[in-house]
Amino acid sequence: MPYVEVKTNVKIQDHTKFLKSLNDLSVKLLKKPNSYISVSLQDDVSLLFAGTDSPAYVVHVNSLGTFDNSEYNKEISKQYSEFLQQELGATSDRGYIFMNDGGRQNSLLDIYNIVTEEADKEHDKEENKSKKKISKNRLKREARHKALYESFEKRFNAFYLQQYDDERWIELYDALKQPARHCAMINKYTDQTTISEMLESRLERLTYLDIPCYSFPNRFPQPKGDSKNIFDYYLLDAASVLATQALDLKPDDSVLDVCAAPGGKSLAILQRLSANGSLTANEPSLDRRRRLNRVISDYIPLQLQPRINVVREYLKESYLYDKVLVDVPCSAERHLLTSETEFEHWNENRSKKLAKKQFIILCDAVKSLKVNGLLVYITCSVSRLENDDLTEQFLRESWVPLELIQKEWPIGEKTKFGWIVLPDRNDGWGPIYFSIVKRVGAWKDDIKTLRS
Numbered sequence: 001m002p003y004v005e006v007k008t009n010v011k012i013q014d015h016t017k018f019l020k021s022l023n024d025l026s027v028k029l030l031k032k033p034n035s036y037i038s039v040s041l042q043d044d045v046s047l048l049f050a051g052t053d054s055p056a057y058v059v060h061v062n063s064l065g066t067f068d069n070s071e072y073n074k075e076i077s078k079q080y081s082e083f084l085q086q087e088l089g090a091t092s093d094r095g096y097i098f099m100n101d102g103g104r105q106n107s108l109l110d111i112y113n114i115v116t117e118e119a120d121k122e123h124d125k126e127e128n129k130s131k132k133k134i135s136k137n138r139l140k141r142e143a144r145h146k147a148l149y150e151s152f153e154k155r156f157n158a159f160y161l162q163q164y165d166d167e168r169w170i171e172l173y174d175a176l177k178q179p180a181r182h183c184a185m186i187n188k189y190t191d192q193t194t195i196s197e198m199l200e201s202r203l204e205r206l207t208y209l210d211i212p213c214y215s216f217p218n219r220f221p222q223p224k225g226d227s228k229n230i231f232d233y234y235l236l237d238a239a240s241v242l243a244t245q246a247l248d249l250k251p252d253d254s255v256l257d258v259c260a261a262p263g264g265k266s267l268a269i270l271q272r273l274s275a276n277g278s279l280t281a282n283e284p285s286l287d288r289r290r291r292l293n294r295v296i297s298d299y300i301p302l303q304l305q306p307r308i309n310v311v312r313e314y315l316k317e318s319y320l321y322d323k324v325l326v327d328v329p330c331s332a333e334r335h336l337l338t339s340e341t342e343f344e345h346w347n348e349n350r351s352k353k354l355a356k357k358q359f360i361i362l363c364d365a366v367k368s369l370k371v372n373g374l375l376v377y378i379t380c381s382v383s384r385l386e387n388d389d390l391t392e393q394f395l396r397e398s399w400v401p402l403e404l405i406q407k408e409w410p411i412g413e414k415t416k417f418g419w420i421v422l423p424d425r426n427d428g429w430g431p432i433y434f435s436i437v438k439r440v441g442a443w444k445d446d447i448k449t450l451r452s
């Protein structure tokens, strides 16, 4: 060692002269005694470089402990390539110089040549250009997103400041921007031994709920199936469980859940029913109905499933149900504010439009309620238009005679016609609004006449 091999497609007239010059250069560059150095030449070989047979070369420089991956390697490479340009007429972009440190188990330490370096530089330049372009586009997108968000935020706040006083809205707005909170509603149909481990850990039972629900300081582990593959708990907002409590369920009740998917409240209802009770879970959206079916098959034993009817459309005006739950599609501001893009769909008319839809759903739903049956109307909106205003309109305009039921509940606050749990004042639970009405007759007198 060192051993320098040159392969070229150029025919060299005087091999000895070439090799002598190569030897002298190697002594100088590799800093090794002349007596150690050997050099070899294979000329006139078949060698295409970049697809052409113009003068080109491949050089292997093998030398123990010489290369250190630094500027020094570049200098060696530069001088060999200058030499080869002069001797072969091959420019520096027509060859490779491989440097090999035999001392490191013959590993190829470095491949240097000016071309690659230049090509690398070119490549880096292009890459930087496109990176700059991408980050410029990203910055533009981010700026646009920020501007959109700021304009949305202004209009959104102005809209809700008409409904809440300033101080309350600031608190509530901050709380709405926090991720939603969940509790674990224990599934009474699961083999209880599978959850005992979890119950023994640092869980806090939410004693104000009438079915076992636990809150957890961190994130819950994913629910899992017992020996019969029945899942042990379902994660949902404690205020949602509270709202189903308002149905005052009796074990044998027949219940209609009008807007049922993905199924959290249906499950909460099923926790309070016996095998003699029944549930019709209505969901018009095919996708969401699939999710609902999945929840039911994951949480309810097969033998009880015949008591549950998942439907796309339910029978109206059939006086079938003791209890009706109407958990309507709504503004869902918390979801809106915690999602990256949802806010783009918001405008000042949204709540009004939704209220129209909610009113229709509600007026239809109440027709299938038995006389003396209870209906609970639920939203997860903080908009008065979808909450108290809608309940008021419903009481006023429904063809069914109704009586408003108002009670005190352990968390949340009273509103004019219902109850609301808001996250700023209730440990992050909510928002959930609910109102309760009782059907007190078949039809209102004036409607009775119209219908007969």
Ligand SMILES: C[S@@+](CC[C@H](N)C(=O)[O-])C[C@H]1O[C@@H](n2cnc3c(N)ncnc32)[C@H](O)[C@@H]1O
Pocket: 258, 259, 260, 261, 262, 263, 264, 265, 266, 282, 283, 284, 285, 288, 327, 328, 329, 330, 361
């Ligand atoms: C707030 S979500 C219901 C959440 C569900 N109760 C739960 O606890 O998992 C509202 C549901 O109403 C459904 N929906 C939309 N329009 C409806 C309509 N006209 N009648 C009944 N349900 C409707 C939506 O597809 C959506 O699944």
